[in-house]
Amino acid sequence: MDTAITTLHARQILDSRGRPTVEVDAWLDCGAFGRASVPSGASTGSAEAHELRDGDASRYDGLGVLKAVANVNGELAAALRGADALEQRGLDERLAAIDGTPQLARLGANAVLAVSLAVCRAAAAARGQQLYQRVAQLCGATPVLPLPMTNILSGGLHAGRGMDVQDFLAMPLRAATFGEALHLLSRVRNAASQVAQQRGLTTLLADEGGLSPGLESGAAALAMMTEAIERAGLRPGEDIGIAIDVAASTLCETTGGYRFAREGVHRSSEQVTNLLASWVRDFPVVSIEDGLDEEDWSGWSVLTQALGGKVQLVGDDLFATNPQRLARGVGAGAANGVLVKANQNGTVSGTLHVIAQARAAGYATIVSARSGETEDAFMSDLAVGSAAGQIKIGSLRTSSTVAKYNQLLRIEEHSGAAYAGTAALRGWRGHA
Template sequence: MTLVSEVRLRQILDSRGNRTVEADVITESGGFGRAAAPSGASTGEYEAIELDPTEAIASAREHAVPRLEGQVYVGDQRDVDRTLGAADGTDDFSEIGANSAVAISMAAAKAATDVLGTPLYQHLGGAFRGDELPTPLGNVVGGGEHAADATAIQEFLAAPVGAPSVQDAVFANAAVHQEVHDRLDGRGIAAGKGDEGAWAPSIDDDEAFELVDAAVETVAEEFGFEIRFGLDMAGAELYDADEEAYVYRETTRDADEQIAYVADLVDEYDLAYVEDPLDENDYEGFAELTDRVGDRTLVCGDDLFVTNVERLRTGIEQEAANAVLVKPNQIGTLSDAVDAVELAVENGYRPVISHRSGETEDTTIAHLAAATAAPYIKTGAVGGERTAKLNELIRIEQNVSTP
């Protein structure tokens, strides 16, 4: 395999109009890979550190690039990522920035596929594991940190669990998104869009539940397969440490009340997925909720685990949650993200590969989900930076199903 000959870093715009880091990796044989770092609005306390893009690029050029150029082979992804970690020298990428690290990590993987002439998912699958395709979860109504004056709950997600193909699932999620719009319009409720392209109407959570439930039922009848829905509650954002309570628009709930509330929602709406229902430090509460509803829904830790194998191992020991959200930029490299997937799978947890609220046209996570046989991927339902991943999944599906 060929050595890295050059790493180029620049600032580009993400979907929110903020600056982020893009990396090009060029090899001695002319292989080329390009990738860009996403950025979250609702971020966990324990995530790898994202630096200001100017600072991240300057630090990566000083500390990481000299260790990569002429020193590392792009075909060995783990060596690339070990080199990034060694160049940073911290446990949270606070020196070169997780945004620089993940952009370089993903660009190196793409450069390797360019040299090999293979799809990215195949290269990552060869290095890691997997050959199955995920079901996409589509954000159709949003609030919380992603939209002002909307629902307290951050995301209402269409979950086309009965879709016979990725393409059918993608189209179903888009149809639910449109059905929600039509129902809002029929009620005379105006709605802009939040960070991830979901509708962000000025309605309360109860009305959103009724609206999404009806939209999902209508589209399921039209498409002829089962569609359920799920939530990202962003519990750490709802939790007020001073009050020791979860603060909604007009309601507060203590931890026990929050667990009971979520359990009732699972029962009432047959929820397929509940992400971050509790605070990012509440392993005990996650364990209690999982014990109550984990046999019929995914209880997924995002801020609880932050794609970190040590935090995930703690959760596994306490039986907190039964699924883990995996975001490469949250931990810094592809290898670290895959380590979290593999630890989850070994212990019966379901991995869910995820986008961020501030996204780019980069499609790496679609390939990562395919490569690791992740059962689900979160990447929105509409919007160019979201449909880039969804359309790539459709292409991957056609590629793997064509003899």
């Protein structure tokens, strides 16, 4: 069998934050080769697949992944030797069964996912396919170039809590192609740097390459976003919309409610919903991610009733790319979009299943990067091949994020695939 796995080899490499992560090489009997590395998050949901770290304080402050590497080179390599790389779903189910825990806690989701990704890439090589074509084949989709959202201003855990809200992003609303969309986003990102310099604010980069101006409130950040869009010669709400990642689970207090420390304000779930509604009213906001805590299910239902017909409401920590949590959210009427992160789920097949599940429920799907990335651009091919419709990568800075944008430009050139545009957005009044 020419697509049989002959060798799996893992190593410890560094991600964009200088922290260890897992990289796997996969070789097939025909000589085909695939390599993949996995990202790591800062703002992580409790339901995510488990990232195995060594806990040895003498090496990388306990963040080493040599245990996960050893699990690939030992147990997983032996178990999968001879398995057919073309049988992605069966292979992924086998990986989960070998681990034997709900969140891949024994072997580590970072070990399991790196194997799943590397084998998928090797299978594409064995059949002379582009990776996005292999993904499309796995899920029966017609490839589509995604609508991007790009990080412009950062706070929360991505920027040392310089601002309470984690990210403010730009989304192109008037672009006919992905290449044109990217150019518009570049104009906004450059203009934001100019605005920061004019105001005497820092232009140092946060984890995902956004600016970290340390503004006093979300409204101040939204005002700066609007100023940057206008400085770029573009129209807020027409050419460019604003997306917000609140990362509310990081603001939630054990005693209840949400602490906005930068503002020195405590807000209830209802008050946070009212705050978000005011931002939607006063600024060109088209998408809000993690507006409430991952366990504030009743609050999410209220938020969705209030704003779901006006903007896209995305669950990240809320759903954690987990089919059970997504099913609960659909049943509760919580959100209208799901952020898709392969390392939250743990396998290629499991991630594609969540995309299909969300699509069947009428939810938007946004393939997303993490704050700790590598130069591996698998997520770009995943977004196109699965026809997810949207992608959230980070800012137009640093090689780990730019690699994903560049891969999308290559795919656009190679594939001739249609560009999703704003038709992929849910809820937004422009496409309500």
